[in-house]
Amino acid sequence: MANRKHVEIAGGGFAGLAAATAFRQRGWTARIHEAASELRTFGAGIFIWENGLRVLKALGAYEAVVGAAHQAPGYEGRDSGDRQISYHTFGNDCRMLTMTRQHLYSAMFAAAEAAGVDFETNSEIVAADPAGRLIGADGRTHKADLVVGADGVNSKVRESLDVATKRTTFTHGVIRLLVGRRDRDLTSTNPDNVINYWGPRLKVLYVPCNADELYLAMMVRKDDAEARVIPVHKDIWSTEFPVLAHIIGRIGDQGRFDTYETTKLDRMSVGRAALVGDSAHPMPPTLGQGAGCAIMNALGMAVALDEAGDDITDGLRLWEQRERPLTEHTQDISGQYVRARAGSDGANKWDATAMRTARHIPTGTAGISF
Numbered sequence: 001m002a003n004r005k006h007v008e009i010a011g012g013g014f015a016g017l018a019a020a021t022a023f024r025q026r027g028w029t030a031r032i033h034e035a036a037s038e039l040r041t042f043g044a045g046i047f048i049w050e051n052g053l054r055v056l057k058a059l060g061a062y063e064a065v066v067g068a069a070h071q072a073p074g075y076e077g078r079d080s081g082d083r084q085i086s087y088h089t090f091g092n093d094c095r096m097l098t099m100t101r102q103h104l105y106s107a108m109f110a111a112a113e114a115a116g117v118d119f120e121t122n123s124e125i126v127a128a129d130p131a132g133r134l135i136g137a138d139g140r141t142h143k144a145d146l147v148v149g150a151d152g153v154n155s156k157v158r159e160s161l162d163v164a165t166k167r168t169t170f171t172h173g174v175i176r177l178l179v180g181r182r183d184r185d186l187t188s189t190n191p192d193n194v195i196n197y198w199g200p201r202l203k204v205l206y207v208p209c210n211a212d213e214l215y216l217a218m219m220v221r222k223d224d225a226e227a228r229v230i231p232v233h234k235d236i237w238s239t240e241f242p243v244l245a246h247i248i249g250r251i252g253d254q255g256r257f258d259t260y261e262t263t264k265l266d267r268m269s270v271g272r273a274a275l276v277g278d279s280a281h282p283m284p285p286t287l288g289q290g291a292g293c294a295i296m297n298a299l300g301m302a303v304a305l306d307e308a309g310d311d312i313t314d315g316l317r318l319w320e321q322r323e324r325p326l327t328e329h330t331q332d333i334s335g336q337y338v339r340a341r342a343g344s345d346g347a348n349k350w351d352a353t354a355m356r357t358a359r360h361i362p363t364g365t366a367g368i369s370f
């Protein structure tokens with residue numbers, strides 16, 4: 001096909017996979033450069049809300065994702081003495097699914113492969129040129145109609161484009177890990193719920209991913225040198241949350257600690273180079289929407305460029321105008337919730353402002369029904 005366009009993408013995470021698949025579906029050729037030697041994800045569990053599920057449906061990954069994901073009957077807040085302080089249900093019109101990250105990644109990777117995306121592993125990208133080139137650490141240059149930096153929070157593509165960047169860091173971070181689930185793990189409430197346990201010093205988010213795996217997100221101040229260590233200091237966490245002591249006791253050496261940050265850019269594209277996902281708009285995980293926004297914006301980019309035809313920069317302008325307001329809203333609310341410890345006083349944090357992203361109909365998914 002003479003006019004077939006081509007996109008080169010740095011980063012094979014959720015944003016890169018979603019962008020490549022969406023462009024392939026629109027007749028482009030697409031190649032992902034992944035710095036790592038394998039295509040896989042790190043981290044433990046993940047929340048995907050209705051907005052993200054719509055995008056997964058558009059990308060052809062939905063059935064595989066929901067097939068082995070968990071839909072919690074409720075989202076509870078409990079204090080460190082195991083008393084309920086809040087309870088919320090979301091219903092089937094705005095679902096909140098939880099799963100392991102690898103499960104989500106495998107489904108998205110399979111959809112990308114089925115769409116005909118090309119992959120290069122061990123291919124670190126060190127810069128992008130707004131004329132439409134990615135530059136590899138090995139000195140190779142990859143030319144395309146569009147180049148995309150989907151290379152995560154420490155994006156080299158972003159740095160090379162010299163876009164004005166406002167980075168906000170927060171006082172807290174989180175240890176994430178998976179442990180096995182057992183039948184009688186919790187007896188005082190429904191063990192299928194997602195449960196936020198609030199202590200005076202620490203917080204544990206208990207998240208069933210499937211029948212066998214439990215995701216624990218353990219929030220701690222980043223200056224709390226004693227409690228933030230890996231392997232997890234089980235005594236400290238079990239003393240704060242006695243009801244979880246037997247689960248905490250099962251933790252081995254696994255886990256990783258990440259701090260929270262928000263980055264806002266003056267613009268998400270320069271010429272024929274665009275940034276999407278954590279390279280452009282990372283946010284604290286308090287709403288569970290970082291990957292949701294990443295895949296919404298990746299699909300939205302392909303749709304906007306399809307609409308704009310041959311004018312790539314016009315398409316990117318349209319894309320930014322459409323997608324940035326909701327992304328920035330999501331970043332703002334996520335940041336506020338870290339500062340306010342929303343939910344720790346029994347307040348229900350899932351109000352209409354917080355739920356705006358989950359209830360949004362992402363660009364390119366208006367005709368979708370499940």
Ligand SMILES: Cc1cc2nc3c(=O)[nH]c(=O)nc-3n(C[C@H](O)[C@H](O)[C@H](O)COP(=O)(O)OP(=O)(O)OC[C@H]3O[C@@H](n4cnc5c(N)ncnc54)[C@H](O)[C@@H]3O)c2cc1C
Binds near residue numbers: 174282293
């Ligand atoms: C604690 C925590 C909990 C979270 N929970 C949720 C949640 O429940 N729900 C949700 O929606 N979001 C959540 N998020 C956010 C979510 O993880 C991110 O928004 C999402 O992973 C971003 O995807 P990405 O593809 O942009 O970046 P990444 O997932 O970081 O992927 C970037 C990819 O690029 C590769 N790469 C990096 N540098 C280069 C380079 N120079 N050249 C080539 N390749 C490169 C990396 O190896 C990686 O494969 C959470 C985040 C944190 C920190």
